[in-house]
Amino acid sequence: MTVAGDVVLQVEDLHKSFGSTEVLKGIDLSVRRGERIAILGSSGSGKSTLLRCLNVLEMPTRGRLILDGEAVGKPAAGGATRYREAELNRLRARVGMVFQQFNLFPHMTALENVMEGPLSVLGRSRAEARRTAQRHLERVGLGGKADAHPARLSGGQQQRVAIARALAMDPEVLLFDEPTSSLDPELVGEVLGVINDLSEDGRTMLLVTHELGFAYHFATRILFLHEGRILEDGPPEQVLKSPREERTRRFLDRFTAFRF
Amino acid sequence: MGYVWDFFAVARNADILLAGLGQTMLLSVCGIAVGVAIGGVLAAMRLSGRRTLSWPALAFTEFYRNTPPLVHFFWFFYGLPMAFGLTLPPFAAALAALGVQSAAFFAEVFRGGILSVETGQWEAGRALGMGRARLMRRIILPQAARRMAAPFVERSFELVKTTTLAAALAFHETIYSAMVIVTQTYRPLEVYTVVAGLFFVVLFSASQLAEWLEARGRRAGAR
Ligand SMILES: Nc1ncnc2c1ncn2[C@@H]1O[C@H](COP(=O)(O)OP(=O)(O)OP(=O)(O)O)[C@@H](O)[C@H]1O
Ligand SMILES: [Mg+2]
Numbered sequence: 456m457t458v459a460g461d462v463v464l465q466v467e468d469l470h471k472s473f474g475s476t477e478v479l480k481g482i483d484l485s486v487r488r489g490e491r492i493a494i495l496g497s498s499g500s501g502k503s504t505l506l507r508c509l510n511v512l513e514m515p516t517r518g519r520l521i522l523d524g525e526a527v528g529k530p531a532a533g534g535a536t537r538y539r540e541a542e543l544n545r546l547r548a549r550v551g552m553v554f555q556q557f558n559l560f561p562h563m564t565a566l567e568n569v570m571e572g573p574l575s576v577l578g579r580s581r582a583e584a585r586r587t588a589q590r591h592l593e594r595v596g597l598g599g600k601a602d603a604h605p606a607r608l609s610g611g612q613q614q615r616v617a618i619a620r621a622l623a624m625d626p627e628v629l630l631f632d633e634p635t636s637s638l639d640p641e642l643v644g645e646v647l648g649v650i651n652d653l654s655e656d657g658r659t660m661l662l663v664t665h666e667l668g669f670a671y672h673f674a675t676r677i678l679f680l681h682e683g684r685i686l687e688d689g690p691p692e693q694v695l696k697s698p699r700e701e702r703t704r705r706f707l708d709r710f711t712a713f714r715f
Numbered sequence: 716m717g718y719v720w721d722f723f724a725v726a727r728n729a730d731i732l733l734a735g736l737g738q739t740m741l742l743s744v745c746g747i748a749v750g751v752a753i754g755g756v757l758a759a760m761r762l763s764g765r766r767t768l769s770w771p772a773l774a775f776t777e778f779y780r781n782t783p784p785l786v787h788f789f790w791f792f793y794g795l796p797m798a799f800g801l802t803l804p805p806f807a808a809a810l811a812a813l814g815v816q817s818a819a820f821f822a823e824v825f826r827g828g829i830l831s832v833e834t835g836q837w838e839a840g841r842a843l844g845m846g847r848a849r850l851m852r853r854i855i856l857p858q859a860a861r862r863m864a865a866p867f868v869e870r871s872f873e874l875v876k877t878t879t880l881a882a883a884l885a886f887h888e889t890i891y892s893a894m895v896i897v898t899q900t901y902r903p904l905e906v907y908t909v910v911a912g913l914f915f916v917v918l919f920s921a922s923q924l925a926e927w928l929e930a931r932g933r934r935a936g937a938r
Contacts, residue, residue, distance in 0.1 A: 552838075
């Protein structure tokens with residue numbers, strides 16, 4: 456059933472408005488299993504909104520979301536879709552998310568943070584949840600911090616715990632929304648390193664980032680979002696080195712304006 | 716000419732006063748229980764995101780927050796029999812008045828505590844696939860509870876002091892007992908000084924205890 460290369464996530468004509476402002480203006484996207492997609496775009500272009508629609512933290516205003524061949528929600532009048540809470544919870548359990556602000560649970564230790572999903576969503580036993588949580592913490596290099604509360608961890612460590620928490624759900628698709636943007640520069644590397652190491656699992660990942668160098672090495676595919684539309688979609692080599700669109704070139708130029 | 720204090724007049728009637736204090740405590744504890752129960756429901760209604768639920772709850776809380784408590788004591792004691800032919804004994808009437816009014820305040824405490832938890836916490840829970848009830852119980856409430864503690868204690872103290880209004884319904888709590896002693900001894904100064912002292916000792920010890928518990932909770936949270 457889980458063949459590498461088949462379509463795991465499909466988005467058709469996705470629209471999202473907040474009040475009268477349309478933020479996503481028709482996104483069509485087909486994500487194959489094992490793809491690592493970096494999403495670029497200037498501030499306000501809708502990158503976060505797109506990611507948040509993919510695990511339905513935001514309800515799309517219009518369009519279809521298909522996970523593993525199953526459409527999410529039931530069609531309703533006017534092209535809208537009706538979603539049932541239980542169905543959305545099931546979907547979110549399969550689509551993990553790592554936030555810019557980490558959002559660790561401050562009243563729990565690192566280990567308890569990672570155990571929480573398996574324990575209360577997947578219904579694992581305490582012993583089993585603990586075992587896998589410890590393994591995931593070790594994977595992100597924090598096996599020794601299991602009993603520390605988030606307040607005692609550096610930003611980089613917190614984000615690694617957040618990654619372990621998402622991994623513990625064994626999600627089919629893992630979303631990262633600017634995972635290093637609120638980190639001190641010297642902590643960015645350790646988090647990117649951990650994300651890069653996940654590549655070997657062949658897990659499908661979508662990552663919003665402003666780290667072009669990382670996107671180049673990590674991603675198998677790059678999307679450039681502009682004003683709620685996908686303007687460019689291709690392999691890193693092509694999008695970053697010879698973009699088709701003038702907009703993309705101008706965006707990229709801003710990152711390479713200062714060199715030494 | 717100096718006033719000659721005579722606290723023996725109070726000491727001789729200590730049993731009446733202490734019995735009254737006992738009734739005050741009983742009414743307080745029951746009042747808090749009723750207030751917390753109704754307040755919890757009101758807070759849930761206000762946070763439900765459904766107008767049909769949140770508006771009535773809002774109207775209820777605003778009404779009771781902005782009207783004097785004594786009115787409600789009288790209403791439940793004198794009004795209910797007239798309007799509905801339902802007669803409540805003083806304790807029940809006082810409890811009803813205290814319960815509904817403090818519910819309005821407790822509801823605000825609960826709501827404030829829950830709303831003070833960052834949206835990121837809700838999102839992190841939802842992103843794991845947690846349902847609303849579980850998310851509330853496992854993620855939001857444990858964090859909200861810590862922030863509710865201080866205002867909760869504050870409101871509870873207000874409630875304890877408000878129980879004295881039950882004296883107006885001839886309920887034998889501390890103030891009513893004090894009045895009884897005063898009519899027998901003509902020593903209002905001593906009697907009410909002792910009453911103030913009693914309330915102070917009870918509430919001050921309770922606040923020390925609450926502070927100690929809070930500090931302990933904080934330490935546990937930041938382990
Ligand atoms: N909940 C919301 N309510 C109203 N407007 C919103 C909401 N969320 C996002 N927006 C608006 O939608 C637009 C796109 O926001 P989004 O966060 O998706 O951009 P982004 O590409 O992630 O930007 P950034 O790089 O700054 O994170 C912005 O103009 C933003 O103000
Ligand atoms: Mg964003």
